[in-house]
Amino acid sequence: MSQAVTPRPARHTTGLMRSIYLPRTADALAFAMSTYGIPLLVLATTRSAALTGLAFALEWLPRLAAFGWAGPVVERRGAARVFHLASLGRALALAAGAALLRLHPSGMVASATVMVLAATTGVLTEFSYIAAETAGAAAGRRAGARAHRVQAVLLGIDQTATLAGPALAGLLLLTGPPQMLAVITVLSLLAALLALRTPPSSDAPVRASKDGASAGLLTGWRTIRSLPALGWLVTGLTLSNLAIGFLQAAGPVIVVKHFGHSTTAVGLVWSAAAAATLLSVTLCRFAIDRLGLWPVGAACAAVASLACLAAAQAPDYLCYLVMVAVLMAAEGGMTVVLRTLRSRLIPPDRFASTLSATILILLLPFPIAGVLTAITSPDALGHVITICAALQALGLFCAFARLRTDPALRT
Template sequence: MTDPITGPQHTRHDTALLRGIYLPRSMDAGGSAMTTYGIPLLVLATTNSTALTGLAFALEWIPRLAAFAVAGAMVDRYGAARIFRLASAARAVIVMAVALVLTGLGSSGPGTVITVMLLAASTGVLTEFSYIAAETTGGVASREAGEHAHRVQSVLLGIDQVATLAGPALAGLLLQWAGPTAMLLVVAAFSLLAGVLSLRQRAKESVSVSEPVLQGLRIGWSTLRSLPALVWLVTGLALSNLTSGLLQAAAPVIVVQQLGHSTADVGLIWSAAAVASLLAVAVCRRAIDRWGLWLVGALSATIAASACLAVSFTHTYRAYLVLIALLMAGEGGMTVVLRTLRSHLVPESVFGSTLGLTVLLLLVPFPVAGILVAAAPTALLGHVITGCAVLQALGLGLTFTRLRTLPGLSTRPA
């Protein structure tokens, strides 16, 4: 029998979550996914330069690393809702301004190059700020939901997954059929809607003074050093991220210039890869219960390394798409293993500091990958990918060989 009071209360609560949390998060996730995958495509379309495409990818990620710690401190000091609104509004203004500037400058010239590079750097910073603010707001909503917290988190995770699927494809299609201005205006519209909708947020945030960034990193480093299994797994995944980041940065050049396909086809690759990764995550969650962490992790590593080694030898778009999907599926499986191991081994009292450090270590390879693409001549890009793939295979092989003898991955989780 339905409680005549509780029922409407739950309905009002769900409606408030939809308006104040889910809709702003959806708009922000859509804009973030489009900028992450669309800006390297935009740079290639406007400059036709492999080096500048790789440099733009690096400029997207280097400021994110710098903003990672600052954004958290700003959210703690000023509140997630305020930072989310400011970051969304700033991104909308910057992207619209760039769209107008590119319309006036045309599709080439030094002014165009400088404009798109500044766009890459600024959106990288603002995306990190809005993401951390959105994660914090989601945490507040989860705590308010009490025993239904898992429902809130499942919806938020679903929003991010849908954005990862649709964002790259939408950016590629708009760039191909409507041009750079249209793509940027859609990104600006997503950002503007995120900022406007966030005005409805009623998050009851308690602003607290966080510990200094350097102190948190020191705590995380000392904890990580005391857990050899986690050290080896983070090292292996960092090497794997270098290769996957290299392929992500080089994808516009490989697909458009070498394989002769469109920007829309580049977006389709990463959407298909996201589907493969989601399927792998779903399968690995069950497989770990049955066969344990080590076997699932080793199998995922084998799939990822084999796909990367094969990429440099493929010369067709279809094979490239399949191999990238296999790579992301393998990395999805290893990510599940990492998160499971991290939750089992890291003490709760230092979990946040250790989490922050591991995320930072896993993100560092992405700007390095962009710099490699920028520095390598187009004719040698395949050799660079092969070299990184060999390094990845050796690193992952050594990692899981070592992990087999260490406590943590050798047994099934409870």
Template sequence: MTDLVRLSGPRHARVPVHSVLRRIYLPRAADATASSMATYAIPLLVLATTDSASLTGIAFALEWVPRLCAFGLAGAAVDRLGATRVFRVAATARTAVTVTAALALASMDGGASRITVMLLAALSGILAEFSYVAAETVGAVASREAGDGAHRAQSVLLGIDQSSALAGPALGGVLLQWAGPGGMLTTIGCLSFLSAVLAPRIRRPQPSAAMPVTEGLRAGWSTLRSIPTLAWLVAGLTLSNLTSGTLQAAAPVIMVKELGHSSASVGLLWSAAAAASLIAVAICRYAIGKWGLWPVGSVSATAAALACLAVTQAHSYRSYLLLISTLMAGEAGMSIVLRTLRSRLIPPAAFGSTLSLTILILLLPFPLAGALVAVTPPHALGHVITVCAILQTVGLAIAFSRIRTDPVLRAPEPPVPTP
């Protein structure tokens, strides 16, 4: 009997066998919802308390600058320590930050509370990017496990993100109105704690030797340059994000000051746009399987570009809502293409650093968009959006024309075998 026991070899910590829902999708949903609530609630708080378009733009930029600064560290940390550990630490830290802020705001008012909220935005932004990079790395595992159905796994992940974007603005607004900042922050803390508890345990490659952040970014840049298809797509989507970021930063000003609607209308706008994105995800999931990545991506890019070109001509809430929803639906389709290509083309050993770099590039336009809104008078925002829309159209046209001959994008996806 003793011999039989010894045949099992030395003891190692076993990785629990969980379903994809438990080890990937549930933690992603809790974390994304917490991030969405924090992202959309802060600009609305600033506009409601200051009635200043400039401060609203500055607040939007302040949310994104710390996130960008964290990306190099996040990618290197995931490559060295593993996605599970980084995800759990980031979620736990955000729980502590939000609960502490909720307790502090209960005894503050005026300028002190505003400073506290801005500091909270910066800290939560940094922690959100660590958890996001870790979650994306885990999501790549799901895509590789899915094999030829990688785009289906990415569609589920994108659907989770869009569902969180749908629930976040509405939930944050309701909690701010009926439970106050403390209630909203406590909810974010609870969701972050749930993320930490559900953090997935997956097997990972042998940890890489420690390298400076700059070396990690250089490694990611080298990998990105070696994959022209991915590089062109990232370039086109970066210009597209400049337009969508400008619209997101300007939406509170346009809705409240120009169209005369309430702050709650802004949350409804983005919730409706997220709903349109969910529908687009469901459609693109099957369209890619039938026609391939490039046709679906090019149609999505066309829809997004046309919506942005027309949005400056919108003079009613209904038309603005329709065009923004079309834009978000188009971006959802392009995101599926990008996520699928990332999971397929980036080598696993360099995935964390390359993913971090691509996300960094894609998010660079967002603080720039906030700065544009901050320095632009409300009546001139339409001209700025028009210029951004023209850049977006040209960038997407060039990107998709350069990658159209890649066989990875042209071939339809084989059907996923039934179990």
């Protein structure tokens, strides 16, 4: 009787909480803690800066490669099943790593253990991420006109995990590597159990091509090309990511050498950016209700471009911190627009492959930004940031000018 009189939006929100938001929260926190905690673990275990850098590469290179395989696997097996199995596999790998580090806290066995953990958790995390994103997009389609609210909540979950995960991993590492890995194991196991409540992302899993990753990425690329609104937005955000990636890669040099602050101040910049993004996502959720996708996205694009140009000319650390936070907050608003748009436009049977291709395109500027940082002298970093900001402004202006009359952003 009480269920019959419960308002429909309340039932909808409760269902999303159990089936989408809670699994995503556990997985996102495990994602953030492993991404930032494993390199810290390598440094604490091996005391080697070179191995720490290698571990970071071992985390990200397999992740980029995994995107090509994850999409077809999710389409063939279903998002809920892949989410469950990937989270469970990560829990088992972390539990084994924790046991080995307790038995061998130092030496060759410990070094080999943490390096294998870096690669293994990187691959499994990307499978769980693609599956969780696919399930979230399906929830957005079922939400209809409230799709942007679903995407805003999911993005808020990710940003909260990004804000809390590194700090929590660092604190737990003070108690010992096995304790930190044990907590991530529990979170991964919780995500695997909660994933059993996740509804199917489509009516039935599709039959994926036997060509695997190449066929999945080709399908995703063709889908992006067939959807001009999505293609223009991805192009603009890719150029924007070049500026953001360069700020991330050059941040330690700028903060430590140019402004004369400690390495802790570098982390404070991105913690402030994550907090600003959380606020931005919440505000954009209500702004889209009133104004629509295009006005909010265009306003965020303008703010992001101006903030990046201002960051290049920042006279002191505080101004630099504020401009980076404003930039990332505006980027968060555009990400809500992107997630909402792709959940509306991409066919369900091609969503995972298209998502994989989209993420690969959006991540390509980051290694380029790293190379730019390596070949640029510290005195010239501000000039390179200005050039990247100009490219960002041009790309975002062209994208949103092209999308101004597109019905996909006017619905």
